[in-house]
Amino acid sequence: MTATLKNDDFGFFGEYGGTYSPEALMPILDELLAAFRAAEADPDFMQEYLSILANWGGRPTPLYYAGNLSRAYGADLYFKREDLMHGGAHKTNNAIGQVLLAKRMGKTRVIAETGAGQHGVATAMACAKLSMECVIYMGAVDVARQAPNVERMKLLGAEVIAVQSGGKTLKDAINDALRDWIATCETTSYVMGTVAGPHPFPTMVRKFQEVIGREARAQCLAQIGRLPDYALACVGGGSNAMGLFSGFMDDKDVQLIGVEPGGHGLDTDKHGAVLCKGVTAVLHGMKTLGLQDKDGQIFETHSISAGLDYPLIGPEHAYLRDTGRASYVAATDDEAVEALQIFTRAEGIIPALESSHAISYALKLAREQQGKIILVNLSGRGDKDLAHIQAYLAEKA
Numbered sequence: 001m002t003a004t005l006k007n008d009d010f011g012f013f014g015e016y017g018g019t020y021s022p023e024a025l026m027p028i029l030d031e032l033l034a035a036f037r038a039a040e041a042d043p044d045f046m047q048e049y050l051s052i053l054a055n056w057g058g059r060p061t062p063l064y065y066a067g068n069l070s071r072a073y074g075a076d077l078y079f080k081r082e083d084l085m086h087g088g089a090h091k092t093n094n095a096i097g098q099v100l101l102a103k104r105m106g107k108t109r110v111i112a113e114t115g116a117g118q119h120g121v122a123t124a125m126a127c128a129k130l131s132m133e134c135v136i137y138m139g140a141v142d143v144a145r146q147a148p149n150v151e152r153m154k155l156l157g158a159e160v161i162a163v164q165s166g167g168k169t170l171k172d173a174i175n176d177a178l179r180d181w182i183a184t185c186e187t188t189s190y191v192m193g194t195v196a197g198p199h200p201f202p203t204m205v206r207k208f209q210e211v212i213g214r215e216a217r218a219q220c221l222a223q224i225g226r227l228p229d230y231a232l233a234c235v236g237g238g239s240n241a242m243g244l245f246s247g248f249m250d251d252k253d254v255q256l257i258g259v260e261p262g263g264h265g266l267d268t269d270k271h272g273a274v275l276c277k278g279v280t281a282v283l284h285g286m287k288t289l290g291l292q293d294k295d296g297q298i299f300e301t302h303s304i305s306a307g308l309d310y311p312l313i314g315p316e317h318a319y320l321r322d323t324g325r326a327s328y329v330a331a332t333d334d335e336a337v338e339a340l341q342i343f344t345r346a347e348g349i350i351p352a353l354e355s356s357h358a359i360s361y362a363l364k365l366a367r368e369q370q371g372k373i374i375l376v377n378l379s380g381r382g383d384k385d386l387a388h389i390q391a392y393l394a395e396k397a
Contacts, residue, residue, distance in 0.1 A: 009033065010335035011199020014322060016315035018114030019198040021285040025178070028185045033107045033200040037213035045104065049209075052096050056129060057086045059211065061305075063219035064378075068346040078228065080216045080244065081377040083351065085330045087122050089380030090212060095122035095191060097208030099130050100147060102188035107185065109133040111178040111220035112191040115142055115170035116179040117149025117237070117308065118380055119193030124156035126191075134158040139169040155347050167384050170310045171298070174284055194237025195314035198285025202314055206242045213247020216375065228375035230365060232359040234277065235328065238317045245326060252348075255327070258317060259358045261303035275312040275328035281312065284312035288315040289397065304333040304392060305385075327329045331360040335391060339363060340382065352380035353389070 011017045014294040019029060053059040061084050066077040082090040095112075096376050102110055113122030122137040127134035135341050136153055140162040143150055149340040163373035166172035174197070177231050178307050192201040194208075213337050220227050228230070231248050233241035248254040260273040281290030291311040295301050320326035336353055339360035351359060355378050362376045368392055382389075 003140060008127060009037075011203065011228055013202075013316045013319035014290075015148065016286070016288050017202060017294070018287050019285060020282050020287060021198045022260040023184050024181070025198070025285070027199055028149060028181065029200070030129060032189075033103070033331050034199050035101060036204050039101050040105055045100070048099055049097055052100070052129070053093060053211065057092050058214045060219075061085055063216060063223055063224075066347050069343070070365075072346065073363055073366035076371075076373045077366060077374045078220070078224070079364060079374065080212060082240065082377060082379050083355070083381035086092065087118070087351065088383065089118040089127050090209065090243060090377070091119045091121065091122035091126065091380075093207050093211055093243070093287060094193065095126040096129070097193040098189070098204070099123065099126035099132060102191070103132065104132050105367060106188060107132075107187060107189040109135070109188040110191055111137065111177050111180050111188055112136045112193060113137045113170065113173040114193060115139070115173070116305065116352070117142065117153070117384060119350075120158070120160070120296070121152050121156070123191050123193075124153045124158035127158065128156050133339065135180070137172045137173040138162045138182070139163050139164055139167070141168040142170065142173070145388050146190060147387070167332040171284075171312075172287040177279050178284075179276050180262040195242045196237040196286060196288070196312060202286070202316055205239050205314065206246065206347040209239050209243030210246045212240070212243035212377065213245060215247075216244060216377075217247040220375065222332050224373060226373070227251055229253070229369070229372040230255045230257060230374045232259060232358045232362050232365075232374065233377040234258070234308060234379060235260050235313065235317060236305075236310050236354065237312070238314035240377050242314065242316060244375075244377040245320070247324070256325060257322070257361065258326055258328045259361045260328055260330045261305055261308040261357060262332040262335070262337070263303050264307045265332055273330040274311065275317060278313065283312060286315050289318045293354045304336060304388070306359065308354055308357065329361055331357040333392070335360040337389060349378070351380035352376055352382045355379045356382075
């Protein structure tokens with residue numbers, strides 16, 4: 001059995017995925033699927049996409065050997081530097097692909113949801129580059145804790161709508177964005193930020209993030225002379241992890257590990273560790289794993305990282321967990337902040353809070369697996385998180 005079913009045009013990964021959407025959205029999704037499959041098979045489209053990533057986005061991103069940490073912890077730690085991508089995160093890979101597709105489809109307006117703001121910034125940048133109108137939905141809680149990214153989006157010409165419903169975070173931003181899309185689909189394209197939602201979004205976002213894994217695999221062979229023993233990435237919805245994992249899916253000796261947000265700890269309801277504690281759920285157009293209460297209602301989660309604060313998981317990750325191809329663990333808020341401080345002081349690089357969850361587990365793994373090669377996707381830079389970290393540390397003091 002193969003690890004993925006990415007060519008399945010019903011959009012299922014095992015029992016997960018599919019299209020569980022309102023009737024009004026079905027023809028819109030069908031149009032998007034047809035356009036994506038045509039673009040994916042068009043060498044001119046893919047060449048334009050890769051050219052923009054190289055000449056405007058800054059690809060390929062480096063593979064960095066963290067020598068100081070490697071000496072301190074006893075394993076060889078390598079980091080795929082997606083934080084050096086234009087815009088400061090891996091989100092740019094997907095945004096350019098989807099906005100370019102929207103332009104090909106004849107759309108003039110783009111909408112998107114965002115949590116930490118990085119997908120919003122990436123979409124706003126892509127829209128500015130490709131001369132498209134841009135509207136970003138963002139939970140009001142996330143607007144407050146990610147103010148620098150909000151200002152970046154506005155500077156790039158995007159309209160930012162603060163969503164006041166529900167928990168005022170990513171889940172609620174997605175709900176409002178989908179409502180907008182149904183009402184304005186003739187002129188508007190919806191750019192999903194992660195490998196979640198109704199088909200074809202999980203497959204399409206994965207496709208535009210595969211550049212991470214493709215580069216990382218080639219760089220490991222060129223720089224190290226072999227593949228890593230472990231490949232780690234943080235997981236919220238799961239796009240940066242899916243991008244990295246895709247490069248090693250058929251390499252059975254490479255252990256794939258996703259690191260989820262543990263919030264205040266897995267013994268409380270205040271966490272987002274869906275793959276560790278979630279159950280089957282249907283929401284946002286897909287069948288996947290989610291965090292639910294005893295009545296089947298999706299409950300609000302907490303993570304210090306806005307980009308991981310999501311009570312569902314991309315369906316391919318649920319499938320990879322069930323098949324055993326990937327394993328999933330959790331890191332708490334405290335562990336992520338501590339890892340951020342350690343990494344910053346040791347290597348002179350400030351990682352995003354999202355990435356810091358993966359770094360935290362990588363350091364634990366390095367202690368246990370002396371001499372092994374551990375690859376971590378450094379999915380974003382931490383500039384956006386500085387004020388939030390300072391407030392967190394002040395509260396702890």
